[in-house]
Amino acid sequence: MRTKFSGTLTLLIVLVVQITFAQEKTITGTVSDNSGLPLPGVNIVIKGTSNGTQSDFDGNYALKASVGQNLVFTYVGFKTQERTVTANSSSISIAMEEDAAVLEEVVITAIGLEKKKEDDLSSATTIQAETITKSGEAGVATALAGKTSGVNIIKSGGDPGAGVFIQIRGANTIQGDDEPLYVIDGVLINNFNFGAGVAGVSEQSRLNDISSEDIESVTVLKGASAVAIYGTGAANGVIVVKTKSGKGKPGEWSLDYKSGVYIDKVNETWDLQDKYGQGLNGVFNDGGGTSTSWGDLISARAGGPDEVNVGNQRFEAQDGTVYYPIITKNSRESFLESNFDAVIGQGITFEHDISLKYSGQSGSTYISANNWDQKGIVRNGSNYVRKTLRFNNTTNFSDKLSAKIGANYIKTDADAIQTGSNLNGFYLGLLRTSPDFDNRDYKGTSFNAAGAPSINAMRAYRGPLGPTSAYNNPLWTMNEQSNTIEVDRFLIAPELSYSFSDNVTVTTRYSKDTYRDKRQVFFPYNSSTDIGNGLGYFEIDERFVSSQYLTAFINSNHTISEKFNLSWILGASYENNEFEQLATSATNFSNPYITLDDLISIENAAAANIDAIDSYDLEKQVGAYLLVNGEIFNQVLFELTGRVDRSSTLPDQTFFYPAVSLGWKFSELVKGSEFLSFGKIRGTYGEVAVAPQTYSLTNGFGIGGVNSSWGDTLAGGQYGSTASLDDVQGNANLVVERVKEYELGTDLKFFNNRLSMSFTYYDRKTEDVLLEQAVSPSSGFSNLNNNAATITNKGIEFDLSAAIIKTEDFKWSIDLNYSQNDNLVTSPDGNGEVLSFLNGFVGTSSNVVDGQPFAALLGNPLARDEDGNLALNDFGFPVVSEDGEEVIGDPNPDWRGGIGTKINYKGVELSALFDFVQGMDVWNGTKGVLNHFGVSEVTANQVTVSAEEAATILNFNGVAIADLPYSQLNEDGSYTVRGNLDDFGAGTVLLDQAWYLGTASGFNGSPELNIEDASYVKLREVSLGYTFPSKFIEGIGLDNLSFSVSGRNLVTWTNIEGFDPDNNLTGASKGRGLEYFTNPSTASYFFTLRVGL
Amino acid sequence: MKNLKKLLYLFSACALFISCDSLVEEVNYQDDPNTVGSVPTLNLISQAEIIAIYLTESDASRYAAINSNSISGSNNQWIGYETYTYSPADFDALWSNIYIEGITQARLAKEQAEIELDDDAFATACFFEAYFLGELAASFGDVPDSEAFIPGNTSPMYDAQATVLNHVQELLSLAISRGNTSTLYITDANGGTTSTSTLGQLAHSMKARYYMISKEYGNALTEAQSGINTIDGGLFGTHADATGAQNMWYNFTAISRPGDTSPVGSYLQELIMVDGSADRLLATPGEAERFDFYYRGNRNYNNRDGGIFDKVASLPIIGWHETQLILAEAAYRSSQEGVARTALNAVRTALETQYSGSFPASTATGNTLLLHILEERYITLWPSPQTWHDITRTNNALGVPPKTGSEMPQRFLYPQVELNTNSNAPSPIPSLFTPTPIN
Known part of the structure; x- marks a missing residue:
């Protein structure tokens, strides 16, 4: 009543x-x-x-x-x-x-909703499409370099389509994916990373499948609180991509066309010598597979044609040139440049993009097609073609019901070049070649001493008469071998949204992302021998990846009172990832004459030489989440998140993780201030739980077999029924790994929004880190799945953007970002043990070590005495320690930053971006090996010493200069010898072949000698563009017309010689700081034309 | 608001639903589809056999051949080994393969054999386990044994070398007591070993070998006398031309790492080359023929058809020649010179038949007879690591010249993988030139 x-x-x-x-x-x-x-x-x-x-x-x-x-x-x-x-x-x-200032200050939240940066409590930063397309990179992943704080982009090389590794803040997980989660228009996409080793071909990044032209913005969510909504996968941050919609003139179709031409060239080259020929001990020798260039002085040769032994044994090149065994090397020719030019030239890429947009009464549509056709700098066999089609549509059926669909088809076709540490490696074969060997006649017919021919034979410096060689001739690598990667990918993401009332909406999103990744490797007969025994190798490797994601959420807003509003999201999600691999390979070709032009079939080998593998990885996760946020007194913001998950990889456990954020827009107190336009402080705490990798709880038996570390193998399948227990021990006691992070920050704007800055401090700790903990092999296992480490990342991030001049005609702005991260791994045992190997070589590798930063470089140091001084051998030289490996380098940068600037005058725009990465180490394995082979410039130095000195200065083996067979007595009694003088503390010594083949060798020497500071500053991008004023182009029926000329990666300031310090041999893996004959990196010039109608 | 309530109910229902196990538990989502849970004993022994072949032909054999100056390192890392520049990581693969692939499978096979009441399997597994432990102890000194492959123990302690060698003898005694006449597993088509001897004979020869290594010459003599008694009666690893089935020395010298090592310049080659820089103590014209089996005309390895490193060449894991030469040396050291000479000359006769060359009998006595025996072992047993164990055991009585300096390597370095992970691993590690306790 x-x-x-x-x-x-x-x-x-x-x-x-x-x-x-x-x-x-x-x-x-x-x-x-x-x-x-x-x-x-x-x-x-x-x-x-x-x-x-x-x-x-x-x-x-x-x-x-x-x-x-x-x-x-x-x-x-x-x-x-x-x-x-x-x-x-x-x-x-x-x-x-x-509002230009505000326009750039929209962030996309994890759930895919737009939010004003001013109201955001996270440290998220947004990168606009324009700055991504301006980078001249094929993919969005690569294009993020230097553009925002806290993001670390590591490349795997200059090969077309080569992938990158993206890390937000610092490494905080060891097993499984360490890259951020990728969310496109509110749904997860698969960025499954096949990792990378020290050999093979560059892996691609599937994120690069998305055409940069389709992207409207990229938001980087760095903190744990911002990502709890996506669950486990988001422990390493989230990259939220928003694609273009049909926004434009209402009721009209508009069309945009872009054409780009990109010209690539090598940006760093190695300094090689052309003074000394192939051989050893100062004597020319090209027989017996001689690998080194410690031979004779080329200029001291007689000149003219070589004296050869005309007989049965010979190599007949394709052009008819005949090579016989050399008796006396007379020629003074050097082929250093021609060998390089024979295989490396200019890369060229053509990009075409066309898009149609429509927005009308009941929705909008965006349709685009993009074609990226890239030929690499390697003259043949290195290319990447990507074709993408995208269709985005939003339809409003009524005021209440709307639907969206995003569909994307991508086809990439690539042919890659073998890189890194393998005998078929491109740079390995090229850089080691002696300067007096001409690589150009690389293919022909080889006749042995009995006159028996081998057709399709390879000629290379370690096998000058064929039919094969220890290392491939790089021309053989690029012309006769192929490594194709063909990916067909389809993404479809429908969304349905229903508004029950003005303030309650239910949204359901689904996505299916599926692709087939088909790889073929073909090494013809007579290829260098580490794969397929030099008797031919053919492999077909098909990988099927399928990811499904389903989420549904209720979104509700309430204005409780004028001073308090509240909104919440309650949702649930389901995720299913499936991976299947089927691969087969044939070695020892039945028909040895098969070449790249022929029909290549897996059946071209005896049954015993055909091998097949299959592999499966299946994973599911379900979760429910609640997010509540609100604003009190128009100045205090808060947000609470909670998530519950279950994962198929840890089926009996349910795990919950919360996040809380609080912010205060203190500028509301001084509203209208000329100086301070906006000010906010924010603090967050968030957790993310990470479930173990698939099948971590148990271990079973696989097929047997054994490998030595030198390539000789006994395959279990060849020996009847064999079985071997998994090397990695399962662990039923695993729990989730938990990332816990505090974040404090402030967002400030001054002078009527002309100057804005953000500052964030974070302290992130990953507890119970899951890893395949290295255990003593005598325990019967190499590794144990375990929660056995804690990783901390502490750092600061700073972003600043200033509109220095802002008039109608003239604008000048500067953007700046800075980040610093300190990473430390500790273990419960805390005795400095090696927890896990990440990547690398026997002798030098990147590892997780207790008490060290992530990915620390381990290697055999130089022997030292108790006081830490070098322990020298009897002749005054350092020697390699026999006591085992130590940490010799830290590949994590101390800090990184970017400075971008843009000047607009009427339609002219000039912009540049500088990228700073400072204070990290790299192991320059290439240098050590080039020194070993005597092909690097430093090894070709000559020193002249007096007779007295020649009698006392010793080399690494203790031989005095005067007694060396390759020292030369001059008329004045002095001696000239190839090498360098140095003093390690026990007097002057001669660094000659004995030293470079000894302690300084890249093979058996100390890697400590090849640790270098890889700090760099790069002119990452520079661009000059012109947009025609509309009054000029309206007459010809155009909406807009612009063109630009730009450069990418044009200048690098660094102490590193020979390679781009931006690259990493094991790029798309967690291993860091390793360089070993990585294919060359590139710089580009490019021209872009845009037309709109 | 009513709608909202309904929605909340709906979502709560969903949340309950998704927390159901059925959504995350499904076939192939928990059980690894890439592995199986259990396997027959046969498969485990087969894997142990493969590891025995590896131990005979691969890493251990090559490093030992450098250490005994039977080959030369000539390229890449092997240039360093030529000057005894080893680092612990060089021994990672050897150690890991023996423990993880070999001993683990042998011990699992023993457990499984007891369940299956299969004495042949148990005995065969003991035999291979003994071989693995024997070589580890001989090459590294103290090694984990009693705590190896114990569930939950990730840092096994190191047992004293002598204790391990005792355990080796116990295992071989078990092999003899449980499977003396067995031939089943060592001759079947699985795993790759073959022999015309019984497991008991092989185990006696193996006992003799490790008694030699522990310098128990009397026991060695007794065991050798019960060991392999036909010239072709050794235990051999078999090979085929198919990829992954080739002789590992063939693969290493012809395919994977041609040129990294070479016999040229090695003491072994100089010793048997007609105009080599070293001469045999026991003049042997037949070395010219043996040279052609070991080497090609260009002095490189004979990895061609019919050569010692033919791609299908079978090398003995343990053989008659070694058994006879153990018998010879053990008899000599037990003051039975006649028995010693007979055994040596039996080998010489067999070689004469094998190479169709002249291998005159030794008539030597005293220390010369010993040197004749050691010299024959040095040449005939190549590429078995036993030639290097002889050098460390006899304090290089034969006088094989070191490659550099004045010392011969005495041991393999403890591997980096152990130093990284096992708190019980020796620290600092003994150097390459520190003799193992038995020496």
């Missing part, structure tokens, strides 16, 4: 009020943007109430308001406007004004 009465009373009062005060009337109007185009979706609220509406697709609105009330028009990216309802006004039309 009581209730009824009060309800009636309320009604009555309202009625009275209506009658008494209301001069309420309906206001109608149109909202447009500053170019006069209707703006749909603008919020129009009566100030001080929660009454309001939104403009429709024609920008029209209607609402009831009373005279004297103020209408507030708000729209993300535009300045808020207010209009007062007067007695006369029945129509209020308004032109919204774009």
